[in-house]
Amino acid sequence: MASMRDIKRRRGSIQSTQQITKAMKLVSTVKLQRARSNAEKTKSYFDCMYETVGSILARVGHIENPYLTARTSKQKAVVVITSNRGLAGGYNSNIIKLITRHESWEKEEVSVYAIGGKGRDALARNGYTIAEDLSDIVEEPVYADAMHLSARLLEEYRRGKLGEIYLAYTFFRNTVTQEPRLVRLLPVEPAAESPDRGMAPMNFEMSDEDALELIIPKYVASMIYGALMESVASENGARMQAMDNATSNAEEMIGDLTLMYNRARQSSITQELTEIIAGAEAIS
Amino acid sequence: MAKGKDFTLRIITPERVFYEGTVDMVEFNTTEGEIGVLPGHIPMTVIIMPGVLTIHEPEGEKWAALHSGFAEILPEGVTVLAEVVEWPNEINRTRAEAAMQRARERLDKKESGTDIARAETALRRAMARIEALK
Numbered sequence A: 001m002a003s004m005r006d007i008k009r010r011r012g013s014i015q016s017t018q019q020i021t022k023a024m025k026l027v028s029t030v031k032l033q034r035a036r037s038n039a040e041k042t043k044s045y046f047d048c049m050y051e052t053v054g055s056i057l058a059r060v061g062h063i064e065n066p067y068l069t070a071r072t073s074k075q076k077a078v079v080v081i082t083s084n085r086g087l088a089g090g091y092n093s094n095i096i097k098l099i100t101r102h103e104s105w106e107k108e109e110v111s112v113y114a115i116g117g118k119g120r121d122a123l124a125r126n127g128y129t130i131a132e133d134l135s136d137i138v139e140e141p142v143y144a145d146a147m148h149l150s151a152r153l154l155e156e157y158r159r160g161k162l163g164e165i166y167l168a169y170t171f172f173r174n175t176v177t178q179e180p181r182l183v184r185l186l187p188v189e190p191a192a193e194s195p196d197r198g199m200a201p202m203n204f205e206m207s208d209e210d211a212l213e214l215i216i217p218k219y220v221a222s223m224i225y226g227a228l229m230e231s232v233a234s235e236n237g238a239r240m241q242a243m244d245n246a247t248s249n250a251e252e253m254i255g256d257l258t259l260m261y262n263r264a265r266q267s268s269i270t271q272e273l274t275e276i277i278a279g280a281e282a283i284s
Numbered sequence B: 001m002a003k004g005k006d007f008t009l010r011i012i013t014p015e016r017v018f019y020e021g022t023v024d025m026v027e028f029n030t031t032e033g034e035i036g037v038l039p040g041h042i043p044m045t046v047i048i049m050p051g052v053l054t055i056h057e058p059e060g061e062k063w064a065a066l067h068s069g070f071a072e073i074l075p076e077g078v079t080v081l082a083e084v085v086e087w088p089n090e091i092n093r094t095r096a097e098a099a100m101q102r103a104r105e106r107l108d109k110k111e112s113g114t115d116i117a118r119a120e121t122a123l124r125r126a127m128a129r130i131e132a133l134k
Helices: A004-060 A091-100 A117-125 A143-158 A208-283 B093-109 B116-133
Strands: A076-081 A110-115 A129-133 A164-172 A178-186 B007-012 B017-023 B025-030 B033-037 B044-048 B051-057 B060-074 B077-086
Touching: A004 A208, A004 B007, A004 B060, A004 B077, A076 A091, A076 A117, A076 A143, A076 A208, A091 A117, A091 A164, A091 A178, A091 A208, A110 A117, A117 A129, A143 A208, A164 A208, A178 A208, A208 B044, A208 B060, A208 B077, B017 B051, B017 B060, B025 B044, B025 B060, B051 B116, B060 B116, B093 B116
Parallel strands: A076 A110, A076 A164, A110 A129, B007 B077
Antiparallel strands: A164 A178, B007 B017, B025 B033, B025 B051, B044 B060, B051 B060, B060 B077
16 A cells, blocks of 8 residues: 555645646636637638538539539648647547548648648658648638638649648537538539529629639638638637546546545554554553 | 618628628629619629728618628628728728828839739729728
8 A cells, every 4th residue: 555655745746737737727718718709700701601602603503613623633732720739638639530541542642731730740740741831820810821821722723733622620519519520622512402592593793714713712711711710719629628627537536545545544543553552561 | 673672781701790781772893893782683793892882771871991802692682701891990091091102103113023913902902991981
């Protein structure tokens, strides 16, 4: 049985760990509230964009456009949104698994546009090519960042260097559930559940091709931006949960150790007493 | 043709819902020129060019500087997905004027390295801002 001093020391160290996890939980709770209200403000734009582009595509039907039809290049760009800091439960590893465990992707075909240091490091370790590292923007995403990234991606896409563009992010369902998701940005997937409202043919003032040429970059930028906001909210949600679990685990361990400590103390008292009594008996 | 004489206008930016309300008419600038949209319009998608956005509410008019994005026009309402849009009180007049000056100069000089398209957009933006302040 461990000595009283060992148990006491162990309990002390767990207590200070608990204080840290508790503080981290409080911090991420506050951050989560802010990130969530930001994500909610963005969501209407994000959803509206998705719906509008979907309905436009459904209305124009199938037209020959590089943004809609598959390309010859097998190269895939994946925008991977993770966090810069750890201790967020499965948040980062879930996203990384989406890519490393993808059945049909070859490492050589994937170039990673990393937003978030954790994802960048893990994927580089796994032998993926990091085309670009934009880890700074995850701290405080602004729309301009998403616009620049989408402009660069589209440039490569138009030149035929990229065949497909994917986006890996964490969807924020609520505080306790976050879902890692992998969506294809380009070529645009024809909406499976096309919104059945009216379905009057959509008219453009200009030709369909020109209109799509202008709308698609905005669509890509807003999808990236929306994903960023969702991911930041998810990161804080995941961290809050992880730290909450850690705090309650520490609580449990402290309880067990206190019990052990008290037992050890009691047994040492009993032992001392027995020794004294035995000694006294021997003298008398 | 139109049932009602007003329709819903929604202007959404990535950061916020800029405007949401019932309006009589809305005017803005597109790639094909300035347009005014009344209720019961045929479905149409237009690309926005920098210009003044005029919202005709039953109680009066409102202005804003609308720079980029696109609008989906449906008979029952208009949804503007704007990347950049500002109310007049959010515009810095001196900055807008300085930007206009700069863009003009760049266009006048026509140096080989100038990005004409960019300068033109900057000029249009500055002009829209100043126009919205009037």
